[in-house]
Amino acid sequence: MATRVIAIQDPKTGEGTEAVYEHPFVVRLCHWVNTASLFVLAGSGLQIFRAFPSFGAKIPQKDLLHWPKALALGGWLGGALQWHLTFIWIYLATGLFYIGYQVFSGNFKQVLFVGRDIPAVWPMVRHYFFFGPKPAAREAYNALQKCVYTSAVALGVLSVLTGFAVWKPVQFSWLAWLMGGFHWARLWHFLIMWALLGFVFGHLVMVLLHGWNNFVSMLTGWKKDPEYRLD
Amino acid sequence: MGSRTDSRRFKSIGRRELLKLTPVVALGTFAIPKLQAPLLKAGLSFSDWVSTKFFRSGHLAPTFANSEVTPFSRFPINDYDVDDPEVDLERWTLTVSGAVRKPGDYTLAQIQALPKITQNTRHVCVEGWDVIGRFGGARLADFLQTIGADPAARFVSFECADHYYESLDRATAVHPQTLLCYEMYDQPLTREHGAPLRLQIPTQIGYKQAKYLTHLKVSHVLDKLGYWEDQGYSWFYDL
Numbered sequence: 001m002a003t004r005v006i007a008i009q010d011p012k013t014g015e016g017t018e019a020v021y022e023h024p025f026v027v028r029l030c031h032w033v034n035t036a037s038l039f040v041l042a043g044s045g046l047q048i049f050r051a052f053p054s055f056g057a058k059i060p061q062k063d064l065l066h067w068p069k070a071l072a073l074g075g076w077l078g079g080a081l082q083w084h085l086t087f088i089w090i091y092l093a094t095g096l097f098y099i100g101y102q103v104f105s106g107n108f109k110q111v112l113f114v115g116r117d118i119p120a121v122w123p124m125v126r127h128y129f130f131f132g133p134k135p136a137a138r139e140a141y142n143a144l145q146k147c148v149y150t151s152a153v154a155l156g157v158l159s160v161l162t163g164f165a166v167w168k169p170v171q172f173s174w175l176a177w178l179m180g181g182f183h184w185a186r187l188w189h190f191l192i193m194w195a196l197l198g199f200v201f202g203h204l205v206m207v208l209l210h211g212w213n214n215f216v217s218m219l220t221g222w223k224k225d226p227e228y229r230l231d
Numbered sequence: 232m233g234s235r236t237d238s239r240r241f242k243s244i245g246r247r248e249l250l251k252l253t254p255v256v257a258l259g260t261f262a263i264p265k266l267q268a269p270l271l272k273a274g275l276s277f278s279d280w281v282s283t284k285f286f287r288s289g290h291l292a293p294t295f296a297n298s299e300v301t302p303f304s305r306f307p308i309n310d311y312d313v314d315d316p317e318v319d320l321e322r323w324t325l326t327v328s329g330a331v332r333k334p335g336d337y338t339l340a341q342i343q344a345l346p347k348i349t350q351n352t353r354h355v356c357v358e359g360w361d362v363i364g365r366f367g368g369a370r371l372a373d374f375l376q377t378i379g380a381d382p383a384a385r386f387v388s389f390e391c392a393d394h395y396y397e398s399l400d401r402a403t404a405v406h407p408q409t410l411l412c413y414e415m416y417d418q419p420l421t422r423e424h425g426a427p428l429r430l431q432i433p434t435q436i437g438y439k440q441a442k443y444l445t446h447l448k449v450s451h452v453l454d455k456l457g458y459w460e461d462q463g464y465s466w467f468y469d470l
Contacts, residue, residue, distance in 0.1 A: 007235040019241060025251055032255045040261075052359035059305040061360075077358065078463040079271075085465070086274025089281075090258075169355065170292045170434050170470035171285045182353070182361060219252065220245040 030098035037091040043073030047080035113150035117143040137228040162189035279467040292433035295351040301362040303416045308423045315422040316393040329448040332379025345369035352433035366431045367414030372405040380449045390446035397441040397457040436468040
């Protein structure tokens with residue numbers, strides 16, 4: 001995969017910088033459509049959950065938590081189901097398009113977490129959480145980022161599979177069976193949503209800490225003044 | 232690789248790339264109050280259409296051993312109105328109309344004369360809970376044959392004593408596990424569970440399983456869907 005690099009020169013001051021084309025159009029498009037879908041699905045999912053906020057029996061019913069209506073989408077169960085059943089297709093199509101693009105373009109190599117990335121994860125964790133030295137950046141994503149982003153895609157796939165097991169436990173009875181039955185499928189679906197929301201939270205914190213250039217690169221594709229060198 | 236440019240031209244490249252993302256703004260149409268309802272309705276229709284593609288008429292819902300059945304006392308009673316619409320069980324009949332050769336009033340004895348099916352299946356509520364129940368009754372398919380239903384008719388719809396109403400597509404109606412149910416847990420239906428006759432459809436969501444049936448109509452078109460469906464729930468909600 002050819003990575004494009006541009007050398008930029010300010011015509012007034014003559015200062016030179018560099019920019020790298022990090023995110024192809026398809027990746028950026030999928031990123032933002034998926035962001036919207038994820039929030040709609042989580043919001044409507046929580047409204048659906050409000051109809052039976054438990055993972056046990058109906059009689060006697062032991063509620064797990066009362067999720068506030070203000071933080072849910074759809075207003076009532078039927079409304080939430082409409083949002084959920086509309087956006088699941090946008091979410092699924094975006095996910096398939098993204099994965100398909102990454103595989104066929106070869107762009108997946110930039111982000112896929114593989115075995116040889118494992119040793120580099122701990123130094124990054126030490127840097128972020130335990131004031132360790134900053135490892136040198138060699139490519140767009142460090143090992144920890146690859147690990148987290150690859151996990152997020154895996155969680156996305158699991159969110160769809162668990163969702164289908166809950167929605168169609170008869171037609172996809174094998175899926176429900178794989179997840180330990182209908183009750184477990186519903187619980188997995190719920191936990192995976194929280195894992196994805198946890199990812200989003202961490203992702204937002206990192207974007208806020210690491211600045212504007214990363215955010216802009218997900219909009220325009222180009223990252224100015226990259227920390228790493230390509231040659 | 233490695234071309235050069237000046238910073239002004241670089242900014243215009245960035246702007247052009249940003250503009251390419253404008254399709255994302257199309258999702259904002261869901262936030263426009265006037266468009267939201269029709270868009271969500273279209274989404275739900277699409278979802279129901281996909282559901283019809285997933286449905287396999289020969290595929291059976293899982294059945295369970297007697298030991299796995301939820302005790303009768305813990306089988307929830309869900310109504311939209313009253314627990315007991317005070318059906319006169321002595322004089323009750325099921326009134327059959329529409330695209331059938333033998334319309335008229337059918338007694339419970341006539342329905343019970345059909346081969347009896349008993350099955351332990353999962354009842355899934357749209358709210359998210361489920362129970363495994365034991366149900367007994369006649370196949371709706373057998374009854375449709377008895378009344379001489381037009382095999383080309385696409386829908387079977389029901390009216391209930393509590394003014395609830397429901398409708399089924401033909402494939403669901405003739406599914407071998409779809410019952411005109413008159414027994415739960417080997418006892419005649421209790422009033423709260425829909426005496427004397429209810430629908431029991433293991434391949435469909437709970438609200439399709441109408442209780443206190445009074446009318447059955449076979450038709451080529453539907454003038455209304457169902458009590459909940461007409462308020463915005465899925466019509467084809469197979470499990």
